[in-house]
Amino acid sequence: MGPSRSNRGSRRPRNRAEEPVLHGTWTEEELRATVSAYLAMRTMEQNGIPFVKKRYYTELANQFGRTEKAFEYRMQNISYICALLGRTWVSGLKPAKNVGPHNAPIIERLLCELDGQPYTGKAAFEHQVSRYQTKPVLPTPIGIQEPQQRYATNTSYGRDPKVKAWVLMTAAGHCESCAQPAPFHATTGDAFLEVHHLRTLAEGGSDTISNTVALCPNCHRELHYGVNQAQKREALYQALPRLVRE
Template identity: 50%
Template sequence: MPTKWTQGELEASVAAYMEMRRNELNGVEYSKQAYYRDLSNRFDRSAKAFEYRMQNISYVFSIMGRRWINGLPPAKNVGINVARDIENIINRLEKRRDAPVASFEVEVANIRKKKDRLPPRGNEKPSAIDVTTTRFMRSAEVVAWVLDLANGTCECCGKQAPFMRDHGTPFLEVHHLKRLADGGSDTISNAIAICPNCHRELHYGADKDQRRLVMYDLLERLVE
């Protein structure tokens, strides 16, 4: 009978995941199996169990619109509370905080699995909470420069901005190919001006890694 994961087990798993992820982002060679074995020695679970847990952590990274580790495709069967815990641990280890998304997305996915649902009543007066988030101080110069270069055309798909803002400029968004949270620089060699569809896809799309790599071939100013 599988026992409930303790906070300590979860924290050690997320810490190991983030170390492996950092290695991968920095092109440092490492062995996933060695990490699982080490965890398995510290706690009373098999290396396989930890490997599977890693795929749950990939799922949380994917919900957060972040890159997950190659070879650890997201596994979706994670409970709402565990998803929330994993996201909190990631935030704590990165010493920063995005608005929480993981537990809500997992809840939505769980509800959608249920058949024969009645239309929900929703809330006439939804309650509000304050959330504290961390953000990077971005350079307006960089955004202005990249928007000028794009000149109203998405640098990813090559199509015109999908609409004009109500004050008359084309709507494009500036995205960092290597995320600032992953140590990416806020420079024109790491920033692109793209349409909202391409932007969402680069964060959440099934082919986001492939699409990201294509950008480096497409635009000479970009440096990986």
């Protein structure tokens, strides 16, 4: 699988003993350091600790011999991968799509590894979807008759069923974001709402009623992927006194 590789990333590996190369292929080491710096900034932002992005770019630029701008742009690529994964991204680093088919899976893998999450290839897959959608002509694809199972594992967290029950009972069949009734009833007879952690468990959020809301599927997806996710999240903190920022 995979789209035809662009030839942009296929230069010979650069030698750091020579002059700094500004464009060539990024090494795993460079990408790892960049993702790591990105996650450090994200943690500080989430904890309300002030930080200066430029300092990180400067440090990386000195370490690897690329421009600060190159690292800033790479960070925006990382925001894009985070956005595809439905994870929080650093607010000042607007997601930039053109990651390149070579780097997207590497960045995703590093993000998952450094974040303690299983790598599923989801972002790299969505990135390919996005790239194919920009093609002027996309012939009807043959598809895969028998897709092979590739990723059987998933991280799960020991959650408290009482928290979910309490939040659902409090929501009483209405989305706590848009206040609309649940869009349908599940086969079990229950009004169908999803439970969402405002600070995700993967990001160290707690499984408590002060971090959890019950949402209709639309609002839930919007909180993960929507362009107005920050405002929507803020509105929940304003509307529900039980919620506490983590």
